[in-house]
Amino acid sequence: xxxxxxxxxxxxxxxxxxxxxxxxxxxxxxxxxxxxxxxxxxxxxxxxxxxxxxxxxxxxxxxxxxxxxxxxxxxxxxxxxxxxxxxxxxxxxxxxxxxxxxxxxxxxxxxxxxxxxxxxxxxxxxxxxxxxxxxxxxxxxxxxxxxxxxxxxxxxxxxxxxxxxxxxxxxxxxxxxxxxxxxxxxxxxxxxxxxxxxxxxxxxxxxxxxxxxxxxxxxxxxxxxxxxxxxxxxxxxxxxxxxxxxxxxxxxxxxxxxxxxxxxxxxxxxxxxxxxxxxxxxxxxxxxxxxxxxxxxxxxxxxxxxxxxxxxxxxxxxxxxxxxxxxxxxxxxxxxxxxxxxxxxxxxxxxxxxxxxxxxxxxxxxxxxxxxxxxxxxxxxxxxxxxxxxxxxxxxxxxxx
Amino acid sequence: xxxxxxxxxxxxxxxxxxxxxxxxxxxxxxxxxxxxxxxxxxxxxxxxxxxxxxxxxxxxxxxxxxxxxxxxxxxxxxxxxxxxxxxxxxxxxxxxxxxxxxxxxxxxxxxxxxxxxxxxxxxxxxxxxxxxxxx
Numbered sequence: 001x002x003x004x005x006x007x008x009x010x011x012x013x014x015x016x017x018x019x020x021x022x023x024x025x026x027x028x029x030x031x032x033x034x035x036x037x038x039x040x041x042x043x044x045x046x047x048x049x050x051x052x053x054x055x056x057x058x059x060x061x062x063x064x065x066x067x068x069x070x071x072x073x074x075x076x077x078x079x080x081x082x083x084x085x086x087x088x089x090x091x092x093x094x095x096x097x098x099x100x101x102x103x104x105x106x107x108x109x110x111x112x113x114x115x116x117x118x119x120x121x122x123x124x125x126x127x128x129x130x131x132x133x134x135x136x137x138x139x140x141x142x143x144x145x146x147x148x149x150x151x152x153x154x155x156x157x158x159x160x161x162x163x164x165x166x167x168x169x170x171x172x173x174x175x176x177x178x179x180x181x182x183x184x185x186x187x188x189x190x191x192x193x194x195x196x197x198x199x200x201x202x203x204x205x206x207x208x209x210x211x212x213x214x215x216x217x218x219x220x221x222x223x224x225x226x227x228x229x230x231x232x233x234x235x236x237x238x239x240x241x242x243x244x245x246x247x248x249x250x251x252x253x254x255x256x257x258x259x260x261x262x263x264x265x266x267x268x269x270x271x272x273x274x275x276x277x278x279x280x281x282x283x284x285x286x287x288x289x290x291x292x293x294x295x296x297x298x299x300x301x302x303x304x305x306x307x308x309x310x311x312x313x314x315x316x317x318x319x320x321x322x323x324x325x326x327x328x329x330x331x332x333x334x335x336x337x338x339x340x341x342x343x344x345x346x347x348x349x350x351x352x353x354x355x356x357x358x359x360x361x362x363x364x365x366x367x368x369x370x371x372x373x374x375x376x377x378x379x380x381x382x383x384x385x386x387x388x389x390x391x392x393x394x395x396x397x398x399x400x401x
Numbered sequence: 402x403x404x405x406x407x408x409x410x411x412x413x414x415x416x417x418x419x420x421x422x423x424x425x426x427x428x429x430x431x432x433x434x435x436x437x438x439x440x441x442x443x444x445x446x447x448x449x450x451x452x453x454x455x456x457x458x459x460x461x462x463x464x465x466x467x468x469x470x471x472x473x474x475x476x477x478x479x480x481x482x483x484x485x486x487x488x489x490x491x492x493x494x495x496x497x498x499x500x501x502x503x504x505x506x507x508x509x510x511x512x513x514x515x516x517x518x519x520x521x522x523x524x525x526x527x528x529x530x531x532x533x534x535x536x
Contacts, residue, residue, distance in 0.1 A: 049487065186491050186526050187525050187526050189495065194494040196491060196494060271487060273528035273529055274528055274530070276486075276525050281528075337505065338502075348490065348493070348494045348495070350491040351492050352528070353489065354487045355488075356507065356508045356509050395440070
């Protein structure tokens with residue numbers, strides 16, 4: 001019999017909800033069968049923790065006396081530039097922002113020691129950061145220079161706002177050239193020396209709800225150790241890619257825009273990261289509860305790594321040249337075993353998405369729900385699904401002359 | 402036969418001396434150079450694996466110390482910071498010496514210092530700076 005989210009929430013409030021992680025549900029369904037499991041289980045929790053470049057935060061630092069207009073001026077936090085094209089005391093700091101003085105890749109491969117993601121981690125860890133402002137001065141905002149320490153707790157608002165997180169599946173990166181390359185999928189050794197991947201597979205939120213039946217706009221989530229919400233589909237949301245019979249996409253597909261109060265987060269689940277030769281980013285922890293409304297929702301959560309397929313892409317030629325060639329397809333069971341086979345060669349694998357932390361998140365969210373600390377929400381609108389016609393378009397350059 | 406992996410630091414005045422030659426010639430030691438770096442006018446650093454009879458190995462080490470070469474077990478210079486590590490496993494895919502492996506059940510990194518040859522591929526790979534090797 002189908003359940004509603006309200007019914008599930010009543011059980012959560014009474015401390016009676018049956019909650020399993022997306023890993024635990026696999027064996028449970030194998031033992032009990034889909035029908036029984038769907039009746040017994042109320043919520044399945046998912047988790048993912050990995051570098052997600054489209055991340056950042058909005059801040060309001062309050063007004064100085066005399067006042068200063070940050071908007072249209074230059075704003076830096078620990079020398080990392082923030083976007084100030086907003087009202088007087090608001091700005092946005094992106095995870096990949098770098099200090100102007102950073103040598104970047106001028107000495108290749110660049111180290112990218114400290115960027116926006118690191119500033120966000122420092123703030124969340126309770127550290128003071130240096131705010132520097134250059135403003136142009138107006139009659140109502142006369143101050144032109146500001147240098148001060150700021151901390152998260154002193155700010156009016158600090159909102160993590162990530163326009164593209166929690167990718168539903170991702171490429172496996174390899175290098176078929178004869179030179180080492182440095183990419184956002186890490187250092188790739190020549191002649192298929194290693195392969196890197198970045199998904200929590202069977203624990204990953206969107207792989208457990210492949211058609212976005214329960215995850216939608218307004219879904220309350222675990223975000224960076226605190227509470228957040230899904231507020232839109234992510235940028236590059238691409239639900240119409242090739243899918244298996246289980247509806248699970250074989251290619252990078254759906255994405256989420258998420259938001260949450262940075263003040264409630266924890267640097268254990270938000271970590272600045274540096275990719276040599278590529279840049280800075282932020283590793284984000286996300287956990288999403290899936291209410292078991294019916295057998296179909298339940299069946300989708302029981303997906304296992306051996307049933308989730310990812311494309312192997314060459315990052316020396318095919319990816320940078322935006323060629324659609326795929327060298328092979330492998331499963332997350334193979335990837336997590338430590339080696340994949342390609343062109344008759346055994347290739348060692350390494351992940352960037354931490355399965356260990358994904359599991360921790362799913363377990364933490366499970367405990368929050370069991371202890372009635374986390375109540376589920378009903379989404380107010382759905383995300384575009386595989387029948388939506390929504391797809392990812394390349395940029396067709398139109399020369400100016 | 403005994404085996405030792407050592408980090409040898411040569412002071413400036415010894416850089417131009419053929420010291421490792423004596424380890425082979427006088428102490429009958431098998432010598433495998435894993436890494437070497439010489440900073441002219443400063444010092445030389447060498448990571449070697451020495452293989453030979455136990456007593457000869459001991460005498461060889463004493464010979465080095467007597468000359469003023471700093472002899473340390475290699476493991477001392479490799480630091481793995483558990484608190485910075487997110488267990489992403491990226492490093493395990495580039496570690497060729499078998500020092501970094503993954504406990505596949507826990508999906509957690511297992512780091513065995515004694516197998517490390519300080520190639521630093523993991524340092525380049527790690528986005529969280531969880532490994533530091535001073536060489």
